[in-house]
Amino acid sequence: MSDTQKPKDPVSKHPQPDFPEQEQAHPGWSGPMDPPPDHGEESYEGHGQLMDRKALVTGGDSGIGRAVALAFAREGADVLFSYLEAEEEDARETVRLVEEAGRRAVAFACDLREEAQCREIVDRAVAEFGRIDILVNNAAFQMSQPDGIQSISTEQFDRVVRTNLYAMFWLCKMTLPVMAKGGSIINSASVQAYKPSPHLLDYAMTKGAIVNFTQGLAQMVAQDGIRVNAVAPGPVWTPLIPATMPDTVEFGKQSPLGRPAQPAEMAPAYVFLASPRASYITGEIVNATGGTPLP
Template sequence: MTTDPREAGPKPPYPGDQQQPRPGLSSKMTPAPDHGETSYVGKGLLIGRVALITGGDSGIGRAVAIAYAREGADIAISYLDAEQSDAEETRHWVEKAGRRALLVPGDLRSESHCRVIVERTVAELGGLDILVNNAAAQTVNESLDDVTSEDLEGAFRANVFAMYYLAQAAVPHMKPGSAIVNSTSQQAKIADKTMLIYAATKGAIASLTIGLSNLLAPKGIRVNCVAPGPIWTPIQPIVKSPEQLETLGSDTALGRAGQPAELAPAYVLLASREGSYMSGALIPVTGGTPML
């Protein structure tokens, strides 16, 4: 395996003509995303823990599920019904690591479903130690008129409201030493003009992370977030044009899109004892793009 970060994953140009309808599947992407299936090696950092990962069927969520399982955790995976085939693939890798996998399909925009996910995790896996709020909807625009009220409300429900509902349901089950890890984005600071609503939700997540950290620190629960840059996941062929997809990540310092597997170590750090003095932090994993 190369140690040169410029060569650690496929480089542009990528095949551009591979658009997908929402919600998108990893199995239809070329090249196939690297979730750490053959590379991630666990160190026993999460033995005996239970983790709930939203959007755990594919992309960053699958990479985190694989890493957490190899670190010793049992995994509950939240995903949309249409993503069942990807979720089954993630379950395969979790179980291959010798851990239990619970699949919980449904729409996180529903407050009641958020509570069901937590209840099932606790009931069927015996507790909840780590909540990874990773699932997200991305809306793109060329002008102000391109985003409907339904788009606006749906994005905030999926990306922000769900995080609040899940934390609200999960915290009563969490003991000191538990952790919440949220997925924000470099868009929280950069706010590309074509991602007005998505960037706004990610900025809200960054602020929510700090607020929850301050609120939950007295309970011994740490709350942090990871800010990915352009990562090779199913969200890309959903929202990007062929031209944009071909050059994804070419404007980063490292000159390529990141792979989901390159995010997993940050999520492990924030969930494990290795990050015991980290709370309220934002870790950029952006290929060198600064977040100031």
């Protein structure tokens, strides 16, 4: 048994708050984060579960998206991922990790709030790989507003909804015609879908919608041989946190495990849902909340 396979105390497996105070401009990047996020660079071991599959992952430059891209590659998949131009440095690292795993990596800079750019990324994936077997709708935007709804501008609300919902809708609609039977769509929901934090009102609203959309679309395309599921993480230590939250010191402390998840801890759920092992699972939400009970 390798060291990564040995059972470990989930409470002490990764860093626990209190963390140093830290703040970044949006969209943030992994480099200055303290502690550094773990994407599975040293721990994730692949077992060929996604051999020669072709994946499109949004927001794959850092955080959960990078961890998923890395895990998919080590399981045998080629990966095209989206990122914002400001995230170029993080995107290069994701490319390096995927290629180091012996798989093809394509980084695509775009703004998924625009329908035309969603079409471009789907077309690029098909041009590069010939098909799309797995679609992971992971890119998201949030911005904490502790002063309440009066502080949520129309500009912010529009950005949250277009990034989190419009892009998911467009990408699913555009990908389904080029996805063969056996394909898998995985959406990133959140514990916020069930237990919304007031300071993340608009973000939490979109995550609730993602749960509903996932369950509805799963029924719609079941007879086409396509499975649609979602992962609902609890607090996860990603660049979005110091870039959008007012207090990082105690981030994740409220979870029963007493700490935030690391991105690497989310990736196995995405791998499972994408793999043939989950062939009878569709319309489901895999909750990975660190013990927070959900309905």
